[in-house]
Amino acid sequence: MADSPPNNAVCVIGGSGFYDFLEEPDKISIETPFDTKPIIIYHQERDGKNLYFLPRHGTGHSIPPHRINFMANIYALHKLSISRVVATSAVGGLRSFLKPGDYVLLDQFIDFARPLTYFDGDFNIDFPNGTHVSGVVHLDMTEPYCPEIRKTFLEVLKNDSNTHPTGTYATSMGPRFETPAEIKALIQLGADVVGMTNSSEAILCRELGICFGVIAVVTNLAAGLQKEVSHQEVLDIFNSRSSQLKTLFHEIIDFLPEKRNCSCAWYINK
Numbered sequence: 001m002a003d004s005p006p007n008n009a010v011c012v013i014g015g016s017g018f019y020d021f022l023e024e025p026d027k028i029s030i031e032t033p034f035d036t037k038p039i040i041i042y043h044q045e046r047d048g049k050n051l052y053f054l055p056r057h058g059t060g061h062s063i064p065p066h067r068i069n070f071m072a073n074i075y076a077l078h079k080l081s082i083s084r085v086v087a088t089s090a091v092g093g094l095r096s097f098l099k100p101g102d103y104v105l106l107d108q109f110i111d112f113a114r115p116l117t118y119f120d121g122d123f124n125i126d127f128p129n130g131t132h133v134s135g136v137v138h139l140d141m142t143e144p145y146c147p148e149i150r151k152t153f154l155e156v157l158k159n160d161s162n163t164h165p166t167g168t169y170a171t172s173m174g175p176r177f178e179t180p181a182e183i184k185a186l187i188q189l190g191a192d193v194v195g196m197t198n199s200s201e202a203i204l205c206r207e208l209g210i211c212f213g214v215i216a217v218v219t220n221l222a223a224g225l226q227k228e229v230s231h232q233e234v235l236d237i238f239n240s241r242s243s244q245l246k247t248l249f250h251e252i253i254d255f256l257p258e259k260r261n262c263s264c265a266w267y268i269n270k
Contacts (some may be wrong), residue, residue, distance in 0.1 A: 010253050011041070011052035011077055013087035015197060016061060016219075016234050021053040021246055030079055034072035041076060049253065052082060056197060065174035065196035070116055074204040081128060083265075084256065085205055086149060086249055087214040090234050091169065091193035092177070092222035094186060098193065100237050103160065104167035104216040105153045106145055110191055111171040111199040118207050127209060127267045137207070139266060144202050148262045149213030152255045156248060167192040167216065171199045180224025194222055209265040215248070217241055
């Protein structure tokens with residue numbers, strides 16, 4: 001594999017209930033072609049690494065999932081030369097062995113909900129190694145989540161009995177929760193958990209050659225598997241895990257290999 005760009009920049013994307021990660025960070029505004037407003041990202045340098053934090057839903061969960069500007073968010077990370085993203089995702093559990101508070105290290109997703117791509121025929125981009133790409137691009141998604149990041153997750157969480165090493169994520173548009181009939185269909189399709197956001201980030205990160213991994217946190221059983229589903233229980237579970245997640249992400253970032261050796265930066269061998 002050809003030399004990849006510098007890897008000292010890592011971004012954490014926080015979801016529902018996970019709205020801060022860095023202590024006393026700088027606030028950065030990034031202009032993108034995909035939004036009239038700048039994207040706000042938080043930055044801090046630690047031990048020679050540039051750490052960034054992007055709250056997916058904005059401050060205080062002000063942006064519902066169907067209105068998140070995923071295109072602008074991920075493009076802003078590209079402009080900052082961020083090579084790796086680790087994310088949290090609140091999910092509903094679809095399997096009896098998944099309990100609220102469990103971690104699921106996603107390795108696959110099912111997404112028929114939200115057609116997103118930079119490569120719609122009119123987009124042009126220059127990558128860090130000088131490669132220029134334009135027009136329509138069809139990318140391999142056999143491993144939609146970066147295998148190196150997943151390997152690091154598995155190493156850091158190997159002694160956690162509440163961690164599940166694989167899982168398939170099904171994407172729902174939101175902002176409403178799913179019906180029991182929809183959940184039954186997703187189970188038949190092979191999904192283990194359901195959420196509203198992270199596959200969009202996985203797709204766009206791959207298109208821009210950014211490694212992406214996610215720790216899904218089971219916050220509830222999905223509709224039809226418990227009496228009712230509420231957003232408050234999502235926040236309650238995440239609040240109970242927030243401190244541990246922050247510690248975990250710092251440890252994961254420290255464990256990531258200095259040099260990427262995966263195929264996520266596909267443009268290098270284009």
